[in-house]
Structures are given as C-alpha cells and as structure tokens.
Amino acid sequence: MSEKRGLPEASIARLCMLYTLLGDLVEQGQARVSSSELGRILDIAPHSIRKDISLLGEVGNVGSGYDTTRLRAHIRDRLHLERPRNACVVGLGKLGTAILGFERFRESGITMVAGFDSNINRLETIRTSIEVFPAYEIAEIVQRKKIVLGVIAVPPLAAQEAADRLMRGGVRGIVNFSPAPIRHNPEKVFVTTMDVEREFAILSARIAFNNE
C-alpha cells in the first residue's frame, strides 16, 4: 500500500493513543521502543500496532524497535496533527471549566481559545485565563477566532442548540459530553459523544456477560 489517505477509523484511534504515549516516552528520555512494548502498555496486540504503523507508509525502517521521536513525528505528519486547531467549550459549569483548564492540549496543536455560557452572572465569576463570552455570541466568535473544535458541556436539553450555534459558526468537530444525541450533517461535522452514563452501562453489560 502506498498513498492511501483515509485510514481505517480504528487505526486512526490507535495511532492517536500511540501518539500521546510516544510523547510521554520521549519526555522520559526513552529513545527506542518495540511494538510489543507499546502493545503491552496500551493493551493492544503488537501485530495491530505494526500494521497501523505500516499503513502510514514506510517509516524509514528499523531493525530493532522504533525511534520514539521519529515515529512520533511521523504519526503527527501523516495524521496532520501538526496543524494548529482552535477549540472552545460551551457550558461553564464544573465540567466545562474543568475542560477549559486542561493544560495538556498544548502538545497536540490544539489551543483552547474561548468559553461560552448562557448565564451572564456565571461568566463574571469565572477565574480563567481564557476569554469567556455569552452563549448568543457563539457563532460569531467561532467564526472570528477560526475555532474548529467545540466541546459541549451543557445540560442535555440545551445540547442541540449549543451544537447548532457551533455548527453555524463553522465548527468541524464536536465532543459532546451530554447524553443527548446531536442532529448534524455527518458529511460536514464529526461528533463524538462521551457520556459517562453510557460507558457505565456498557461496562455493566460487559461485566454481566463476561462472568458473574
């Protein structure tokens, strides 16, 4: 295989995990790593890791493990993680302000540039270095600040409206922390729902099936 753009979804997800992990390894000063070591840490079969990496196109090749820095750079380039992306959070309750304050984003080209809430009083009391705005300005600010990624951290009933405003502003990806499904055009916008309740339910079912 050579110039396929359009990796399998599953591979993209695994490569993103790899990317984060490699960042840690580089930071700890580890220069080389084997597919089996990566697999053990991430609980993924080493075969899959090698396959995923090979799907990226040749890596420059090695005989004994991967060069952590090189592999990381390679994933970043092939997945275009070097492109800077601006992000924002809608809903500045506990969850929203927690996400607004995550520091780790700096590593992956993502910059948190705005927070929104419909409660004006709340906006005034928030302590954060990131600019905050009232919710009715979402579309305008998203457009002006060239925000591509949005987080929805509002109550379920307000989730669709928050999403609509983000999409009107031109956002391309949404991480939805509410349990509400978001109506959207899947050709233009990608939506990922992260719902703790759902994850609990899935875990609960898996536990029940697995044994017990």
Add this chain to the structure above:
Amino acid sequence: MSEKRGLPEASIARLCMLYTLLGDLVEQGQARVSSSELGRILDIAPHSIRKDISLLGEVGNVGSGYDTTRLRAHIRDRLHLERPRNACVVGLGKLGTAILGFERFRESGITMVAGFDSNINRLETIRTSIEVFPAYEIAEIVQRKKIVLGVIAVPPLAAQEAADRLMRGGVRGIVNFSPAPIRHNPEKVFVTTMDVEREFAILSARIAFNNE
C-alpha cells in the same frame, strides 16, 4: 440465533445508546418508534438497529414499530442493566466533583456511593450529599460498599495508583478520564479511557482526511 450470551462489542455499545434514547422517548410519552426513526436520531443505519435488537432474541414481535417501553425493558433485561451497581469517583477536582454530582445515573441501576481524594483539606470543603473519603481508604471502602465501577479523575501520574487501589478493592470496571494508560488484567477488569485530548486528535485527523 437463540441463546448466545456474548453479544458483539459494537452491538452492546449501540444497544446502550438505544437504551438511553428509549428512556427519553418513554418520558416524552412516545409509545412506538420505528428502526428508521431510531436510526435517524442516533445516526446509525436502521439495518444495524434491527439486527442488534434481533440479536437480543425475539422481542415479542411487532408489525409497525417497536413499543418503546417494552423494547427498553427488553434491552435492560438482556444486558442485565437492571442489576444495581455501586460506583465511585477517585479525584475530587473540578472534573471529579462534576461527575460525582451527575443525577442521571438513577435511571440505569447505577448509584454513586463514594468519592475519594488524597487531599484531606479538599475533602472537608466539598459540598456533596455523597460520602467522601481519603484516598488511602479506597480499597477498604470499595470492598465494604460493594463498589463495582470506578471513575478515575486524578492527574495522569496518579492514575495508575488510583486504579491499583480500586482493583485491589475488587472493582470490575473503570472509566479513566486521564490520558495515562492503565495497567490491568483484562480478564478481570474492563477499562475505558475517555481522554478529551485524544478525541480532539482523532477529530483533527478525521477533519484533515475528510476534506480540507
């Protein structure tokens, strides 16, 4: 197919989405729903939905759409979501207290029964109706309160220790909000990692591939 226990992972996840959605529909007073309507809302092919439902074993059958209440009860039974599960949160920063306070869990047999933090001062200032404990008591309390599910909301470097304590107490499922991979025995414990940074990276890659 008849008495297969051990549904495909993908089906379990979709059925859990369905379960939540059906709860909303029932609440709104909608008595019947078709696979295509469900599919439209959840952005899943109607074929898949029918297949998933049929994997559960016969539903009692219908000619025109599903009975929302019945279908919901059926999913609950087959996925064993009726079994009560106690849950806890480790790490009571903004994210942790936000999760501790989620009210929605009541619908799915899950009860949040404890919070933990290693900072004793913080424990004293937290306002919540749920009991909180110092982190060194995790294993003991988990065992005593029969906690099966745990959320990890601590900084990355503390995540493994939090997980070890939960697992020592006998937890069977973990939702890990830290970007750190959790070492665990996959035969005994299920771990789901929900990492906003990773989701952003995945969205970023998908956007880059999809067009742009």
Add this chain to the structure above:
DNA sequence: ACCTGTGAATAGTTTCACAGCT
C-alpha cells in the same frame, strides 16, 4: 536472537434482500 513489514487467512461487523406480519 529479536525486530519490523506485510500478504494471506481468519474473524467480526455491516449491509442487503426479502419473507412474513399488521
């Protein structure tokens, strides 16, 4: 000896097509 890279085989998932019910 131990590693990567990759075609081939296997396993798993989704989609199709249509029989049968209301």
Add this chain to the structure above:
DNA sequence: AGCTGTGAAACTATTCACAGGT
C-alpha cells in the same frame, strides 16, 4: 404500504506467519 426479523453476501478489521533486516 410500511414495518420487523434474519440468513446470506459484502465488507472491514484483526491476527497470523514468515520473509528480510540488523
């Protein structure tokens, strides 16, 4: 007419097995 339920087909992803490099 419109819906579900489901075997079969098509597709996708994972795992295997081994050639080839260091």
